[in-house]
Amino acid sequence: MPQLDSGGGGAGGGDDLGAPDELLAFQDEGEEQDKSRDSAAGPERDLAELKSSLVNESEGAAGGAGVPGAGAGARGEDEVGAEVSACPRRSSPAAAELTRLKAPECASGMYKDTVYSAFNLLMHYPPHSGAGQHPQPQxxxxxxxxxxxxxxxxxxxxxxxxxxxxxxxxxxxxxxxxxxxxxxxxxxxxxxxxxxxxxxxxxxxxxxxxxxxxxxxxxxxxxxxxxxxxxxxxxxxxxxxxxxxxxxxxxxxxxxxxxxxxxxxxxxxxxxxxxxIVPPSGKQELQPYDRSLKTQAESKAEKEAKKPTIKKPLNAFMLYMKEMRAKVIAECTLKESAAINQILGRRWHALSREEQAKYYELARKERQLHMQLYPGWSARDNYGKKKRRSREKHQESNTALLTASLCQTHL
DNA sequence: AGGCCTTTGAAGGTG
DNA sequence: CACCTTCAAAGGCCT
Structure with missing residues (x-):
């Protein structure tokens, strides 16, 4: 079983923050990834094989997205386009068409990432990279x-x-x-x-x-x-x-x-x-004379509500997304994050364990430092600060279930 | 203006 | 312990 270097990298040995889930993640994908990755002779991976695996992944990941041509093995650029064209449901038809048109071009750089080293990529941000190969801000x-x-x-x-x-x-x-x-x-x-x-x-x-x-x-x-x-x-x-x-x-x-x-x-x-640490909203605070109009209780509650929010530390995938987003945007001329995230999700799965391990390690350090910086902080602190439809949906479904059960009870 | 979408991972809560 | 929920980033889209 592959294991990440949870402490050997010099984390002090006593690092208990090495997320066991990281290992689980590798476990889950272990066998499948072993097959494709062990066969890869270093960075020059067999693109056809990878594309095939990506298509298979997209079948599962895209769900009912209706990937055209998927499922019949490696067939070249069509599948790559299929991967990219798995746009969010709410994407406009025009955007979807644009995505489809851009797909081959996007695919041309798609698999370079599989050999990307997170840290090596960092070296690709030279002090004056703007004049070089990276026209897009990274x-x-x-x-x-x-x-x-x-x-x-x-x-x-x-x-x-x-x-x-x-x-x-x-x-x-x-x-x-x-x-x-x-x-x-x-x-x-x-x-x-x-x-x-x-x-x-x-x-x-x-x-x-x-x-x-x-x-x-x-x-x-x-x-x-x-x-x-x-x-x-x-x-x-x-x-x-x-x-x-x-x-x-x-x-x-x-x-x-x-x-x-x-x-x-x-x-x-x-x-x-x-x-x-971010303010709870982008709104500016009230002027002093405005605040004076507030009651003490209100201002106190407001003060509580306006406490800067300590955000969660980023996990490995989030770190990966932050790094690769601009690259995907440049390659695919996509801007919708939902579509980009779908691509990034598949690329994430296409990464080798070593490449993922770098992000897991980085995320582990982030968590470790976050814990040191904010000892009393809990992820729970930020619960409820976002209104999410899923929760509302859940509540709605619960309400519906409750209603249905009540109806049955009454009947 | 603010929520939704979409991804994975971490963490907290619940049964 | 398994499962569920929420949040983290991002930016166009939608209400």
């Missing part, structure tokens, strides 16, 4: 909520990009290096940043009012290095040693909205919030 691999980015910002705080393309620091490149060179002196020591090694409660680092959220500039400069709780138990230092960029090498500065991280450190002049 999102970062790591979640915008990821405190991992704070580490990177420490290396990017001084430089200024000339465009809005999100940049990744050499730190990422170092992550991806199979033989990372010896890290230079501790960054925190270099920059005089205090990093508590024992940090039972780090939530204060990101305590920010919701009003400050809306005032964030799109280009963030760092008056001082953001604090980053880097503890040995967290294991980040071991996992991600500092890069070995040449002295004086200008680090690009992030301008992507998703990278507008901040320390929220008390007394920190930047006071830019961690992206995992």
């Amino acid at each position: 999102p970062p691999l790591i979640s915008p909520h990821s405190p991992l980015l704070l580490l990177i910002f420490q290396h990017n705080k001084a430089s200024q990009p000339a465009h809005g393309v999100p940049q990744l620091s050499p730190l990422y490149e170092h992550f991806s290096s199979p033989h990372p060179t010896a890290a230079p002196a501790d960054i925190s020591q270099k920059q005089g940043v205090h990093r508590p090694l024992q940090t039972p409660d780090l939530s204060g680092f990101y305590s920010l009012t919701s009003s400050s959220m809306g005032q964030l500039p799109h280009t963030v400069s760092w008056p001082s290095p953001p604090l980053y709780p880097l503890s040995p138990s967290c294991g980040y230092r071991q996992h991600f040693p500092a890069p070995t960029a040449a002295p004086g090498t200008p680090y690009p500065r992030f301008t992507h909205p998703s990278l507008m991280l901040g320390s929220g450190v008390p007394g920190h002049p930047a006071a830019i919030p961690h992206p995992a």
Whole structure:
């Protein structure tokens, strides 16, 4: 049974956050994936075989989507088009047609991902990639909520990009290096940043009012290095040693909205919030004179309701989606997330275990750090903050069932 | 303006 | 323990 390196990567050994589900996920797909992947001679996988497997997957995943031509084995581009054309039910006919027309073109780059390394892909975000092979802005691999980015910002705080393309620091490149060179002196020591090694409660680092959220500039400069709780138990230092960029090498500065991280450190002049903390709504807060009209009880309740929301850490698939979304959009000229997510879901299944493992590992680190940053946080805290139709449907069905049973009772 | 769609995974709740 | 529900991201679409 394949197992992920739940702690061997330097997570401190005592990492209990290695999700058992990750292993289960591999178990579930294990045999099927073994067949297709073991036969793949390295990155140059047999496309026909993969396409065939994808078609089979799409039969199951797309449900009644009506994939044309599926189920008869590998037949070339038609199936690839079928995969892409599995659009959401609510997609407009025009969009579906566009998708179908774009399918072969989309498929041309579809299977490159199977040999993608998450970290290697990160290296494909050169400091000035905008002029190169990546005309489309590429999102970062790591979640915008990821405190991992704070580490990177420490290396990017001084430089200024000339465009809005999100940049990744050499730190990422170092992550991806199979033989990372010896890290230079501790960054925190270099920059005089205090990093508590024992940090039972780090939530204060990101305590920010919701009003400050809306005032964030799109280009963030760092008056001082953001604090980053880097503890040995967290294991980040071991996992991600500092890069070995040449002295004086200008680090690009992030301008992507998703990278507008901040320390929220008390007394920190930047006071830019961690992206995992978001205001409950995009609405601006009431002006003081408006608030004065409110009763104390109302304002108290409102205050409670307006508490910044700490979002869930992203799971492996979400991290994968964030990374690959722009690529799929560029390849398929799709914009509807529902359709893109369907494609990404199939690509996710087409990934090798090693490739998926990288995202699982990254997600595990996200959870680990999230837990350290917000010790008292629970996923339950965000329950009910989204109104979902499924729940309403469920309630409706329950109501219908109840009604039916009541009717029967009365009859 | 805000929910829906769509995906997988994590986590909490329930029986 | 198994199963169910909710949320995480994303952006066009729909009400």
